[in-house]
Amino acid sequence: MVDVDRAIDRMTEFLGDALVTTGADGYVVGVSGGLDSAVCATLAVEAVGNDAVTGMILPGAPSEDSNMADARELAADLGITCREVSIAPAVETFRQESPHEVGPRDAGNVRARTRMVFLYLEANVNGLLVLGPSNKSEILLGYFTKYGDGAADLRPMADLYKTEVRQVARALDLDETFVRKAPTAGLWEGQTDEGELGAAYETIDTVLKSLVEADESIEAAAERAGVGVEQAERFRRMMEDSEHKRTQPAAPELPR
Missing domain, CATH: 1.10.10 (Arc Repressor Mutant, subunit A)
Structure with a gap:
């Protein structure tokens, strides 16, 4: 069982040290309205302050409006700069130009990789590092898109199992809404992590x-x-x- 308080201290220390050693100006994290990204953004603010953290909300069907609303509210509560960009036009262009039929799973991977393109653009323009909110359960199972949501400069939560992320969220006083949500990558209609796994x-x-x-x-x-x-x-x-x-x-x- 993870020592939650010491884990939080170690993760925030890790994030603080990384800015010093890399010379980056801050962090950018995709904020989805889900638990993992909420914890990741909160840890970043705890570590380096809200002025050095940028959140990106990257909606596109089948993103749920309620999740996007929760993402906006989290960003406001944390006091971080937040950019919102729809990935829908880019994904639709890919569908139209692809030489292959793009099925639901293929489209899901395209969405994940498109989000990462926007995150790295933001990072490159502003001298930031991309934070990945992946947890140990997802990483061990390979339950992520290669070069999509699995791509990041740093993954501060990579040694936390999903159930431990929930413990950390409560210790950080995150709204219980995030803890109780059904985990989903939002890559296709009706997809949930536990349903798929x-x-x-x-x-x-x-x-x-x-x-x-x-x-x-x-x-x-x-x-x-x-x-x-x-x-x-x-x-x-x-x-x-x-x-x-x-x-x-x-x-x-x-x-x-």
């Missing part, structure tokens, strides 16, 4: 911690989480199959 994060995190932190067997992980061995095995396979998302692109070593 097939289990609640409480179950998923129990399996992952058993396999990764305790180095237990699949059978032990399944028993600890109260699920069948097949489901626990599915999460293990997801970790193995997504290893390429967590490493640099492969390259041959050439003779010299």
Whole structure:
């Protein structure tokens, strides 16, 4: 179990130190109205102050109006500069110009990568670093778009499981609205993380911690989480199959 108070201290110290060592002028973070981005933006403000944090709201179907409203309210509460840019025109142009049919999952990946283009443009223009709000559960499962929401200069929450992000949110006094929301990447209509993964994060995190932190067997992980061995095995396979998302692109070593 993570020590929440010490974790917050370590993450804010990490963010403060990074600006000093890189010489960047601040951070930019995509604010979606969801839990992870809310915690990430709040940690950044705690670390370096609201003058050094820029939020970007990047709506585009199927973004829900309520989530965008929550994102705006969070930015206002934190007192950070906030830019809002619709990704819809860029995504639609891609659909029209693509030589292939763009299915729902393909379109979701395009949306994630389009958002990252806007975030890095903001970073490049203003001398900022892009903060990624990915948590350890998503990273281990490969549950992110490669070079999309998985792309960032820093990921301060990468060692927090999703259930631990909720604990941190409460310790930071974030509105309970963010904690109780059904997690979703908002990449296609009706998509939710837990619906797509097939289990609640409480179950998923129990399996992952058993396999990764305790180095237990699949059978032990399944028993600890109260699920069948097949489901626990599915999460293990997801970790193995997504290893390429967590490493640099492969390259041959050439003779010299």
